[in-house]
Structures are given as structure tokens and as C-alpha cells.
Amino acid sequence: MTDLKLVAEIKVGNTLGEGIVWDSRNQCVWWSDILENKLYRWTFSGSLEIFATPEALCSFGLTHTDNLFIAGFASGFAWFDPISQSIEWITKVESDIDNTRLNDGRVDRQGRFWAGSMDMRESEPSGSLYCLQNQYAVKRSQNITVSNGLCWSCDGTVIYHADSPTRTIRAASFSPESGEIGIWKNFIKTDKGAYPDGSCVDSNDNVWNAQWGSSSVKAYSSKGKEIICLEVPAKQPSCVAFGGKDLNHLFVTSAKVGLDDSTSKLAKNNGNVFVYETPFKGLDESICSHMADSHNLIKEVS
Numbered sequence: 001m002t003d004l005k006l007v008a009e010i011k012v013g014n015t016l017g018e019g020i021v022w023d024s025r026n027q028c029v030w031w032s033d034i035l036e037n038k039l040y041r042w043t044f045s046g047s048l049e050i051f052a053t054p055e056a057l058c059s060f061g062l063t064h065t066d067n068l069f070i071a072g073f074a075s076g077f078a079w080f081d082p083i084s085q086s087i088e089w090i091t092k093v094e095s096d097i098d099n100t101r102l103n104d105g106r107v108d109r110q111g112r113f114w115a116g117s118m119d120m121r122e123s124e125p126s127g128s129l130y131c132l133q134n135q136y137a138v139k140r141s142q143n144i145t146v147s148n149g150l151c152w153s154c155d156g157t158v159i160y161h162a163d164s165p166t167r168t169i170r171a172a173s174f175s176p177e178s179g180e181i182g183i184w185k186n187f188i189k190t191d192k193g194a195y196p197d198g199s200c201v202d203s204n205d206n207v208w209n210a211q212w213g214s215s216s217v218k219a220y221s222s223k224g225k226e227i228i229c230l231e232v233p234a235k236q237p238s239c240v241a242f243g244g245k246d247l248n249h250l251f252v253t254s255a256k257v258g259l260d261d262s263t264s265k266l267a268k269n270n271g272n273v274f275v276y277e278t279p280f281k282g283l284d285e286s287i288c289s290h291m292a293d294s295h296n297l298i299k300e301v302s
Helices: none
Strands: 005-010 016-022 027-032 038-044 047-050 057-063 067-072 078-082 086-090 100-106 114-117 127-133 138-145 145-153 156-165 168-173 185-189 193-201 208-211 215-222 225-232 237-243 248-254 273-277
Touching: 016 038, 016 057, 016 100, 016 193, 016 248, 027 057, 027 237, 027 248, 057 078, 057 114, 057 248, 067 100, 067 114, 078 100, 100 127, 114 145, 114 193, 127 145, 168 193, 215 237
Parallel strands: 016 237, 057 100, 145 193, 193 237
Antiparallel strands: 005 273, 016 027, 027 038, 038 047, 057 067, 067 078, 078 086, 100 114, 114 127, 127 138, 145 156, 156 168, 168 185, 193 208, 208 215, 208 237, 215 225, 237 248, 248 273
């Protein structure tokens, strides 16, 4: 197996660490603790900063303005600046549906922000996948229980997505111009007890996926062949992203929610963020360019 070396462990003990994003412009990595309403920023120098969020920040993407994010909060989409604690809501999502919230999301190769929703009981297919266009959340897929694993191939013509309880990552053709999704087909099926969570794609078109409950991250070729199985020293790895100066470091978030720390042998690590040096190289995170001139941050976060 190709060697991946653990070079740092960021000991934050997140309840639900998620949504990790590398900002190449400022050489820092951002992620959220969804259940604690917190956003983190870390650099390789060891600097760690924590910012409050107005509600659960479930996913987010970079914009052309430093420290301004396009955000998928639990209840909808917004522009958010954690430094000034300013927010402007764009649109709320599924306010007419009980027990759902937004979850995993990402900016596509053309600069559109996407996020999917989930049933918070993780039992009903009441969630959908949305694309934010012209200040509206446009539904692109539905009948999802826990939307996860959203990412695109290097050329943006294939979309990957997971509905975690099904233990299946799907793939479909994708129109870069229109954002239309083709027919979903099964890409891979994870092992029993391993639930596909956050994903990313590297420069060789391999799909990397954090597999909740399995203490592992796996990488698959574009043909669906497993090429890497990385053992992570935490029970619930939750999201992955490449970063670092040469984009050859893999960041892995994790979560301690639902675990009995008194009995878990991984208790001291659960909820931490792990940084691996790898022989692989990632891609720069896409930047949200759609609606980039529409934000006007006027409402302060309480």
C-alpha cells in the first residue's frame, strides 16, 4: 500500500467536525463543528483560531473575498464573514419540512455552490440536493436520507454523491454549463458498518472518501477500484480535503458524537483533525463566482 504519513493531529475534540476546506491563497484550512456552532482556522505554523457561527454551519465554500464564505447553514444559504461576524441570508431551505437541515456541500468547477439536506433522524428520504442559482435553491435531486460525499471529477463532467445510510456512492454525468445531472449509477458500495461521508477528488481523478464508523478513509480510481485504505485513529472520520503548499497533504476531520468516551479505545483521538503527507496531489478548492456581486453584509450575528 502507498505510504501516507501522519504529520499532525489537531486536538480539537470536535463533536461533529465537518466541511473541511483548504484556502491556498492564505495557506490555511477551515472546518466547522456543526453541533457546537463553531468554525475553525488552522495553519501549518500551529496557529488555531475558533469563531462562533449563528447556527449550525453544515458546509461552506470560498469566495473571491478573503474570509467571506458562501455558507450552507442548517436552515439555508447565506454569505458569512466569521471575522466580522456578519451574515446576509440568501434563501432559507425546507422551512416547511420538519426534522431536516442542510448538510454536506461544495462549490462546483464552474463556481456554483451546492448543498444537500438530511433527515435529522436519519430514517426518512426527505432530503434533497440543491444548487444555489440566482439567489434561489434549485432542487437537482431528491429522496435522500443523508446527503453526503459531494464532489466532481477534475474536468467537472462527473458528479459524485452519497446517501450515507445506503452505504453507496453514486456517480452521474454532469453538464458544466447548465449544472444538469444525468442518470445516477452506483459507483462503489462501502463495507458493512462503513458509511460514506465527505469526499474530494485528487489531481488523478481518484475519489477520496471518509467512511464514518470504520476508522478509515478510502480512495477509489475513477473506475471505482479501491486503491488506498487509510486507517485513521478515530472511530468516525467525517470529511477529507487536500491542502498544504504543494497540495499533497490530506486533512481528515472526525467526530465524537454518539460515542462512549469511557469505553472507546480511540477516545483521546475522536473529534480531532488528522493531517497526512501523501504522494498524491489535490486540486485547488473551487471559488464561488456565481452571485459574487450580490452580497451586502449588513446583519450582525447575535
